[in-house]
Amino acid sequence: MSFTGSKKRFIVSIVSLVIVLVMISVSFAGIPSLYKLLNPSSGAIAPGTSPYSPGVTETTVTINGEISSITVNSQADGFIGIASSNTRGVYYEQGYLEAQYRLEEMTILELTSQGNLSSVVGPSALSMDIFYRELMDNQIAQEELNNLSKTGSTYLDLQYFVDGINAYISNLNPSQYPILFKLLGFSPHPWTVKDILEVQQLFLWENSAGGLDPIYFNYALEKMPENVIRAFYPAYPAGIQNPIVPYSVNPSVYNEHGDISNLSLYTPSWNNTSSPSILTESSSINVDGLSLSQLLTSMRYPYQDFGSNDWAVNGPLTNNQSALVANDPHLTTSVPSIWMGFQLVAPDQNVVGVVFPGFPGVILGHNARVGWGATNGQVQETYFYAEKTSPTNPYLYYSNGSWMHFAVYNETIKVAGSSSVLLSVMRADNGVVVENGNSPIAMDWTGLSPSYELTFFLHIDRTNSVLQFQQNASEYFRVAIQNWAVADISGNIGIFPYGEYPIVERGNPRGILPGTGEYNWAGFIPISQEPYLYNPARGFVFSANQITVSSNYPYYIGWDYESGYRADEIHLLLNSTRSFNTAKMESVQLTIHDYTTNIFLPELLDAMTQSHYGNSTVYQDLSKWNGNMDINSTAATIYYYWIQNYVSGVFTPYMKYYNITTADGLGNVSFFLGSDDYYHGPLIEDLVNWTLNHPDIQWFSNPITGAHGTSSTAMMAALNQTISNLNSRYGQISSTWEWGNIHKRYLSSLFGINSFNTPEIPAAGDGNTINAAYGTLSDFGPSWRMVANMSHAYTGVGIYPGGISENPLSIYYDNNFEPWNDGIYYRLIPVTAPAQFLYMYPGGANP
Amino acid sequence: MNRSGFFLFAYLPELILSMIFALSGVWYLIFIPALMIGVIFAGRELKASLAGLFAAIGILLSIVIYQPSYRISEASLLAGVIGIPLGPVIVLLILFILSFLLAFLGTEIGSTSRNWKS
Numbered sequence: 018m019s020f021t022g023s024k025k026r027f028i029v030s031i032v033s034l035v036i037v038l039v040m041i042s043v044s045f046a047g048i049p050s051l052y053k054l055l056n057p058s059s060g061a062i063a064p065g066t067s068p069y070s071p072g073v074t075e076t077t078v079t080i081n082g083e084i085s086s087i088t089v090n091s092q093a094d095g096f097i098g099i100a101s102s103n104t105r106g107v108y109y110e111q112g113y114l115e116a117q118y119r120l121e122e123m124t125i126l127e128l129t130s131q132g133n134l135s136s137v138v139g140p141s142a143l144s145m146d147i148f149y150r151e152l153m154d155n156q157i158a159q160e161e162l163n164n165l166s167k168t169g170s171t172y173l174d175l176q177y178f179v180d181g182i183n184a185y186i187s188n189l190n191p192s193q194y195p196i197l198f199k200l201l202g203f204s205p206h207p208w209t210v211k212d213i214l215e216v217q218q219l220f221l222w223e224n225s226a227g228g229l230d231p232i233y234f235n236y237a238l239e240k241m242p243e244n245v246i247r248a249f250y251p252a253y254p255a256g257i258q259n260p261i262v263p264y265s266v267n268p269s270v271y272n273e274h275g276d277i278s279n280l281s282l283y284t285p286s287w288n289n290t291s292s293p294s295i296l297t298e299s300s301s302i303n304v305d306g307l308s309l310s311q312l313l314t315s316m317r318y319p320y321q322d323f324g325s326n327d328w329a330v331n332g333p334l335t336n337n338q339s340a341l342v343a344n345d346p347h348l349t350t351s352v353p354s355i356w357m358g359f360q361l362v363a364p365d366q367n368v369v370g371v372v373f374p375g376f377p378g379v380i381l382g383h384n385a386r387v388g389w390g391a392t393n394g395q396v397q398e399t400y401f402y403a404e405k406t407s408p409t410n411p412y413l414y415y416s417n418g419s420w421m422h423f424a425v426y427n428e429t430i431k432v433a434g435s436s437s438v439l440l441s442v443m444r445a446d447n448g449v450v451v452e453n454g455n456s457p458i459a460m461d462w463t464g465l466s467p468s469y470e471l472t473f474f475l476h477i478d479r480t481n482s483v484l485q486f487q488q489n490a491s492e493y494f495r496v497a498i499q500n501w502a503v504a505d506i507s508g509n510i511g512i513f514p515y516g517e518y519p520i521v522e523r524g525n526p527r528g529i530l531p532g533t534g535e536y537n538w539a540g541f542i543p544i545s546q547e548p549y550l551y552n553p554a555r556g557f558v559f560s561a562n563q564i565t566v567s568s569n570y571p572y573y574i575g576w577d578y579e580s581g582y583r584a585d586e587i588h589l590l591l592n593s594t595r596s597f598n599t600a601k602m603e604s605v606q607l608t609i610h611d612y613t614t615n616i617f618l619p620e621l622l623d624a625m626t627q628s629h630y631g632n633s634t635v636y637q638d639l640s641k642w643n644g645n646m647d648i649n650s651t652a653a654t655i656y657y658y659w660i661q662n663y664v665s666g667v668f669t670p671y672m673k674y675y676n677i678t679t680a681d682g683l684g685n686v687s688f689f690l691g692s693d694d695y696y697h698g699p700l701i702e703d704l705v706n707w708t709l710n711h712p713d714i715q716w717f718s719n720p721i722t723g724a725h726g727t728s729s730t731a732m733m734a735a736l737n738q739t740i741s742n743l744n745s746r747y748g749q750i751s752s753t754w755e756w757g758n759i760h761k762r763y764l765s766s767l768f769g770i771n772s773f774n775t776p777e778i779p780a781a782g783d784g785n786t787i788n789a790a791y792g793t794l795s796d797f798g799p800s801w802r803m804v805a806n807m808s809h810a811y812t813g814v815g816i817y818p819g820g821i822s823e824n825p826l827s828i829y830y831d832n833n834f835e836p837w838n839d840g841i842y843y844r845l846i847p848v849t850a851p852a853q854f855l856y857m858y859p860g861g862a863n864p
Numbered sequence: 865m866n867r868s869g870f871f872l873f874a875y876l877p878e879l880i881l882s883m884i885f886a887l888s889g890v891w892y893l894i895f896i897p898a899l900m901i902g903v904i905f906a907g908r909e910l911k912a913s914l915a916g917l918f919a920a921i922g923i924l925l926s927i928v929i930y931q932p933s934y935r936i937s938e939a940s941l942l943a944g945v946i947g948i949p950l951g952p953v954i955v956l957l958i959l960f961i962l963s964f965l966l967a968f969l970g971t972e973i974g975s976t977s978r979n980w981k982s
Binding site: 024038048054058061062192196200825 | 886887888889891892923926927930931934935936937938939941942944945946955958959962965966969970972973976977
């Protein structure tokens with residue numbers, strides 16, 4: 018080899034090596050360098066950590082110098098039992114195990130609640146971060162922390178829990194990080210009690226109904242005349258209603274004068290285009306806020322809970338033998354699950370159920386004496402105000418006759434792969450500014466002041482009776498109002514939609530209110546007048562997100578509820594069933610009969626007969642159908658698409674006529690023909706009312722073409738459209754039309770990574786069935802099912818879809834998915850559990 | 865040195881050292897032993913491409929000697945997240961190619977540096 022040749026090769030090799038080294042050292046598009054990612058000993062293909070393994074283990078931990086002996090019973094069904102002779106050992110171990118199996122999930126929650134997600138995932142999360150900064154989770158959690166007694170049980174339990182999380186994190190080395198951490202180049206950091214309180218704020222927001230609805234609805238108030246608003250959007254729904262707390266069952270909470278008679282619920286209190294005297298000044302406030310349309314389209318609610326069932330029975334329904342409770346909260350059915358299952362045993366405590374990772378204790382479940390479930394109350398908890406700002410000083414707003422300074426909180430949001438964003442969050446006395454265009458819009462939310470729902474959860478885990486549960490709810494559960502259905506060992510039942518219900522004294526809270534002070538909250542409904550039921554004579558309480566009260570309730574508490582057909586079905590079944598036991602409760606919970614078929618199907622068949630469709634295959638199919646959304650039913654498929662076409666066929670022309678656009682929320686919210694309009698909100702209820710009672714009402718006519726219509730013509734138009742669509746997509750009616758071929762469930766990745774999703778499997782049910790499966794490809798439904806007979810609560814059963822582990826390679830990642838879809842229940846306290854897990858039950862031993 | 869000699873004293877050490885570097889968490893430094901081997905065997909019929917191949921095999925062996933199926937699944941998972949097709953194949957192929965390049969170039973630098981100086 019020549020000298021020149023060697024030199025050339027040497028130089029070329031060195032240059033090439035440098036290029037390769039640089040290439041593998043550089044991060045790109047937020048992905049860590051290849052030398053880290055592909056590192057066989059610490060990268061994404063490094064050996065795994067100890068996998069989840071069912072069995073019983075004993076361990077000892079030292080917490081604050083004190084030794085705790087702990088027994089852990091890891092089950093294959095997604096539940097972990099923890100027993101210790103002291104509370105600190107239980108919560109410490111729970112924190113440790115939550116971190117061990119759900120660290121990614123907990124971290125994403127924590128970052129989201131803090132408005133720090135974009136610091137890890139980049140600009141795609143910026144709009145969400147801005148919104149959560151505007152919700153002031155950080156400041157409110159700090160206030161909550163400051164208010165907590167450092168020697169009180171809530172603080173201590175949270176601290177033990179955090180100690181457990183941190184014990185796990187501190188023992189982790191980078192090679193053991195979950196794959197997403199490796200991909201994002203993220204290292205977990207120690208948690209604090211404040212972090213838990215911030216996650217509480219996230220939970221409260223995502224379970225607060227109403228959301229941004231008033232902003233959307235203001236468009237309806239502005240664009241539609243009052244008679245249309247009254248017809249389409251009655252303040253009390255027009256359909257068939259079985260309220261949670263009807264006047265006939267508890268008239269005592271209907272006594273006050275209330276505020277509703279002072280409100281104008283059909284006209285706008287603030288008009289975006291016709292209020293130049295108040296809000297036409299161009300704001301120059303230095304807020305990097307979102308435009309309204311950006312705000313409305315950027316929101317994501319991973320824990321959105323707007324459809325669930327719970328009920329409790331006693332007395333005449335159980336032959337006075339016992340009280341039973343059932344619950345299935347409908348949330349995103351994800352992997353990892355939004356729940357983790359725990360049984361927590363300590364002196365005076367033996368509770369089993371599910372909890373959101375990042376929280377201590379059990380949120381939904383039962384102990385030895387009391388069982389409980391929850392559904393979202395769907396009452397309005399957000400109110401919007403158009404602020405009047407000073408023409409000369411945009412930091413001043415007008416309130417009750419004087420100019421007030423906004424409280425300004427300067428925030429810096431770090432964004433991975435981009436420069437930081439500066440944000441000034443402004444707070445008025447009626448909320449935080451969430452939109453700062455020409456007209457600052459403030460949102461008041463009951464969660465904008467400190468509250469202690471975590472204390473509630475920790476207390477109810479040890480509660481002894483329904484009345485004690487009620488006391489805790491009235492004291493600690495203020496935000497994200499839930500319908501708590503409860504049963505106890507003494508045969509008592511109750512339902513408690515307790516929380517803070519704001520009172521406004523004038524204007525239209527369904528839309529945006531003027532922010533000039535007079536429309537602010539004047540207080541909250543007194544607890545004595547909040548709706549509840551305790552041991553009603555009928556022997557049951559129930560909720561399925563339907564309207565809370567009867568039409569004569571004296572306070573305004575909201576208007577946009579679930580349409581009520583799951584509730585109607587539950588009401589029907591509870592009224593017609595006796596001698597309830599666990600199996601009968603399960604049977605109700607798994608019902609796939611769509612109640613709307615009781616209403617619409619006879620009318621549709623009549624219309625078909627009148628239109629000479631009586632001999633058609635479709636008619637034969639529908640006329641023989643029982644209304645069950647079975648996977649092998651072709652009629653179920655026809656009906657599902659028909660009901661949607663019926664709703665959209667009647668209302669779409671009106672949306673066009675009144676110029677409701679996508680930017681106004683068309684297609685996004687139920688009252689503007691969102692995808693949930695056939696089971697949520699007023700439009701489907703209007704159709705029930707009109708179809709049954711006013712088949713010739715003017716709203717069946719087309720306002721654009723002037724074509725006259727009736728319920729029959731509208732139903733047949735919807736049917737023709739349905740058949741045409743099904744023919745073009747699936748051919749002539751055959752087994753390919755079966756519901757199970759079209760309607761499937763899957764568990765979607767909580768992190769939005771498609772390759773982490775589970776396969777899709779055929780599923781029964783729809784959005785109106787008790788066993789709900791919303792949409793045709795559903796990742797939303799019963800995220801937890803439980804039935805407990807409180808006479809012998811140790812036999813309680815339950816299941817959640819998914820598994821205990823967030824590792825997609827673990828067999829415990831999604832092992833409960835198919836059993837859950839098949840309606841299987843597991844015994845929550847297995848008969849094989851060590852004796853201390855039966856503590857407080859027959860045959861149990863002290864922990 | 866015959867073929868067996870090269871295998872015993874050059875390629876096999878390359879493979880073993882690559883495994884050791886990989887298990888030690890510094891797989892990307894495999895160009896250093898490769899460079900040394902290149903220096904030691906410079907002027908003989910050492911094939912840098914074979915040295916690179918053995919080093920890359922050493923890296924892959926470090927993966928398959930412990931939890932192989934799990935780690936291949938991890939590679940598949942990684943591919944899924946990033947959006948790379950063919951499951952684990954491309955991820956492992958990238959690792960193999962990079963390992964090959966690092967060792968190949970290290971060997972080349974080692975062997976040509978000695979030739980150049982002489």
